[in-house]
Amino acid sequence: MRGPSSLASRASPALNNLPVKTFRQANHKRETPSKAKLRKAANQPSSNTIVAPPTGNSSSSTSQLQNSNLFSISSSPSSAVKFKPCLNKPIDHRYIAQILLRKDWFILLNHEFKAKRITLNAQFVVSVLQNQESPSSSLNFYIWVSNIKPSLAKDQSVRGVFGNNLYRKGPVVLSVELLQDIRESGCKLTEDLLCILIGSWGRLGLAKYCAEVFGQVSFLGLSLSTRLYNAVIDALVKSNSLDLAYLKFQQMSADNCYPDRFTYNILIHGVCRSGVVDEALRLLKQMEGLGYWPNVFTYTILIDGFCNSKRVDEAFRILDTMKERNVRPNEATIRSLVHGVFRCMAPSKAFEMLLRFVEKKVLFSKLACDTILYCLSNNSMVRETAAFLKKLGSEGYLPDSSIFNITMISLIKDFDLNEACEIFESFIEQGVKPGFNTYLAFIEAMYMAGRVEEGNRFLDLMIKDGLVSNIYSYNMVIDSFCKAQMMDSASQTITDMRLRGICPNLVTFNTVITGYCKAGEVGRAMEVLVMLLEHGFKPDIFTFSSIIDGLCRVHHIEDAFDCLTEMVQWGVTPNSVTYNILIRSLCAIGDTSRSMRLLKKMQADGISPDIYSFDALIQCFCRMKKVEKAKNLFFSMLKMGLVRDTYLYSAFIRALCKSKRFDEAMEFFFSMEANGCIPDSYTCNFILDSLVQHSHLEEARNLLKSFNWRRQFIRQG
Template sequence: MRRFCSLASRASPFEKEQHCQTKLRVQKSAKVKSLTTPFARNPAAPSTGKNFKDPNLNPISITSAAVPKQNPRLHSKPIDHQYFTHILSRKDWYILLRQEFKARRVNLNCQSIISILQNQENPLLPLRFYIWVLSINPSFGKNQSIRGVLSNTLYRKGPVLLSAELVQDIRNSGSGITEDLLCVLIGSWGRLGLAKYCAEVYEQISYLGLSPSTRLYNAVIDALVKANSLDLAYLKFQQMQVDKCFPDRFTYNILIHGVCKVGLVDEALRLLKQMEGMGFAPNVFTYTILIDGFCTAKRVDEAFAFLEKMKEKNVTPNTATYRSLVNGLFRCLSPSEAFKLLSRWVDRELNLPKVACDAMLCCLSDSFLPREAAAFLRKCCQRGYAVDSSTFDVTMTCLIKGLDLEETCQLLDKFTELGTKVGLRTYLLIIEVLFSSGREEKGNQYLKQMLHDGLVRNVNSYNMLIDCFCKAKMIGLASEAFSKMHNREVMRLRRHKDCF
């Protein structure tokens, strides 16, 4: 108890923070009172156009590129996803959406389209909505974000099979099965492992009004590779020339990825040579796939050789390239051996790639090698490498659990002086260890810094702080933190009531 009393006699970090919080509340209160415009009292923007007449359905308001831009300060109503589910579930869904759009009750932009696609339980409904969107504005079909969300939705909630009823439903809407739509469907089937179904549908594309093309072949081959059906993928690759479709760089990259995934690196090199003979130079994706494949096959020397070959060909490695190399080495070798190889490579590199250092620190931390992680962290600091906040938190967690506490604190202080932002969990972990070991002064130093950085600002963070104090048996500080949280919550509710 004497320890608690001595702490209570000093001005605690919470008390020192109280004055700043009170001043901030006064400033916020003054700002609220100064709002005298009608929109301050009613933040909802006036609706443009007529409201939907059905009393069971709420009208929606979504910003459209076709409609003049509204004042960004005016808040639109949230999207009613049940409204769209109700319309898209009906047989006359296409006509209803057209009517709503003409009446400007349904407006389109990328964010609203993605939101509607993500919030439909029946996988058929987002497919219908996507078809209607393309009929309004075909340029949305080229948006990779929209296509990616639709593909993920069909994968998670599918499959959506191309039945005769679905084809007829699409045709009744005035649309048809386009090449874009079929590529999205084939991609979802491949991710679901429906390899034979992909091949069967492609054999019947003439009934859909489509002709074979390199793009469709690429979609089918990619789906077959994802479905782990490499034999069927090669069969389709051989059929391309029969249909007068010729492979391109995408075709070869897909096949190289497929053979590298199963460790057939020599076949990947054969495809690479054939690709270059066709006049297609390998790009960064080709090299990244090969580097990952060499690591999978435990041929690490060739992986480093291809990284150097990239530079000779003036192909700049990207984030995925460095991650594939680092993660691949830790995957195929023992962590200590991988660290030695990568350390020698880092020493030879004049321009240290930041993403490679991040990946190395994460792999060392996941492998629980605190000594090696601390040594590499010092090397990065000497070379002026600014550690990413999330990576630093992961590394510090490893060091706190496995390294000398004094050495860990020195590294933490050094990087905070350089401007590295430390996360709440890292602070709480080291504070708990310091308080438990009786180093209260150092623990209070980090506690003050954590409060100064504004990391304790809501109920969840206060709960984590209280839990930290209880684990360290600092019941006095835990009680003080609880009182502080309670007072802040009461003041927040009062401000909320005053606004009303």
């Protein structure tokens, strides 16, 4: 290594004194040069040797561990006997899966059950079904459970998991071989099983197959029933075969099967989804005429259908009808209404309408207010969100914690910081507990605004609520300090972690190294690198890339290249980000020849350049008025299928205008939109000014007309 800023020269004392086993990785076929030096140095006795703790533990805690028996493990056999054997043996999913794939699966499962190696309960059945790769295995196991304990086969959780298996890994068709296998096992195809199979076919869009199997029910040893009709009608609706569903509906009476509330709900759902809400109302009247009163599911389907058809007033009338008939709306009803109103109206008008109903106490429920807040946040309506929150807060409303978190994060991004903090603190005082990400968003906003004391106060509250308790939460707090360039606080947090018994990991050190490098304090970054090595971690791509970036920021380019060399010696392969840092830094000092060599080396090493690899070089060539070289790179980028951006086009247009090559500049300008890049006002003004200054008035006039027409077209679209 050459310079004092290089990785090896700064970290060499720690590297040379670390134990060899710390960096010994499994399956390494060869030693890199740096590792060979490391082993040689480690084998030499030294009075200044730093004993590295085990991976992930701090050096301060190592001495405590050495002097304590808290974590000691006895090597005597007697110590192992003290552990109580586990009474509930874990399920051997692999063994059961092997049984289910055999031809004698039914006999073997019975044998396991009689030997009490299988305990039948809903949890066990669900677990086995979830771990089957083959849908036929799931089917076999469900059939066996139905035969041994029929009540379990009717359990909703079991039916749900089984149905999902058939849908995700199916289809399972009723072949002659399958039916014969079921009969030979001493079982039979039940109505329950057929309903689940039909449901899976419907979800898979197999409408014709559903109808074919349904037409042969008698050959399967089953009698037609309203339940089977409901299953096939539901499957046909789900597979978008509404006409076929109606045909089956009309055939019911001929088979002495009569529609019930479920039948009508299924059909009403189908026609509402198709946008034929008037037909849904006709079915509703027919349903009521048969003595089946609509339930909450019926009304929820209708509300959703009216909203989808943009008939919002009728959706609210359904809500009035529910109130008259003492049918209480459920969560789905409220969510369907609120989301539906926002979906079919302009967000501001939707909020005005819903607000009127909230003020009339028609929709004044916690769930309704939560859903309105969610929609406001989702539409970035921060002023309305803040006003609505204040109004509700004054009436004693406390939002759901997840909705509160979404709302607060929305406010902190796009609203006045003081007002957002006022709302945030007022709800905390009322007992709302913000989540970790919400606290962190406010802490970051405070730090970035220079309001460190307030940020620290929120951090103290977050710690008090127990939200900073593991390595992941600490790493995110450290990252927040680094973003605000509060590096002393970031380093202090590592010390606090260790005092609380939480050991920093590689991400912790990489975060702090990146923070110091971005702040231009490469020396401090090297000190953290030494800590990283002392803790037994191996630098990775993020470590090296951050240090290379830091060295480039302080204009130590040669040291950055030395770091790149050592990176490879450590067995860490540079990626496009690493190369882009160096290319960008070389372009910043005008060394385009070396940048080009680096770009070629990058490709030779099998690393595909991205748009940023070309961007720095092209813009540099344009600034140097070497337009032809820039164009060659641009066309190379096009051949690689890389997406162009507005900045590249703007750089070309500026360079061409400065070279008085206006025809080419105009050509690039008009090709921007064809390639998916919308010209910005800066680019348009630059080319217009250049044309006017050089008396190309007609071209400027035509360009202005073209740009105005495009703006109008985009605005209308």
